Amino acid sequence: MNEPRTLAIDIGGTGIKAALLDDAGSMIGERQRVPTPPKPVAPEDLVRAIDQVAAPLGTFERVSVGFPGYVRDGRVVTAPNLGTDVLAGFDLQSVLAEHLGKPVRVLNDADVQGFGAIKGRGLEMVLTLGTGAGTALFRDGEIMPHLELAHHPVSGNKTYDEYVGNAARRKKGKKAWNKRVVKVIEILRDVVRFDHLYIGGGNAKDITFELPPDVSIVPNTDGLTGGIRLWQKDPTAYQAADVPSGGAGSPPS
Incomplete structure (x- = not known):
């Protein structure tokens, strides 16, 4: 029996990426x-x-999606960098399952990145730096769901998104932005007391300061x-939207 192939999708504020994964x-x-x-x-x-990003990849048996916002039971609750007004309430998981003809699971993008980065020991945290800022928290490899600090004030009335997001990086410049990232790390350490912090996202490459031993950049x-x-x-862990097994795995033309 062939191992199932997973279509993995990472939705970002400026780009949507996809790849096929083996088992x-x-x-x-x-x-x-x-x-x-x-x-x-x-x-x-x-x-x-x-559809467009998945088309060149061929067939698959199931789909995983990382979405940049708060997702509950596969349904979008917030989408600050895509448009909450138009996407709130959208059942992305069920719509994609019907559209692609395969079972789909949708989770916050920082949560998905964390699953790819963590070691499964102690209290591990993920901070993504891209269009906005995302966070995820894990304890001994198990996710602690719905931790979204992006809208929480971090400096005055500025949220994490506004303080270390891409707009702030471009406006303030790399040096000032790096100082802000240092401050965010210190705040997260004081509040969460993580054993390790993983920093990902497209702007992690712009970090220039020396990282402490309990912080690392991940791809x-x-x-x-x-x-x-x-x-x-467990199949019920993310409330997967399932479809009949005979569905076609390639996106419809």
């Missing part, structure tokens, strides 16, 4: 990327972009490879 979570072939549709991103435009591909963990857990 161990290793990438099969090259990853694909398309630009994220213009904001606010309408549900149908998001699905169309997922952006963890946001894809972590998707395999969504299928290594």
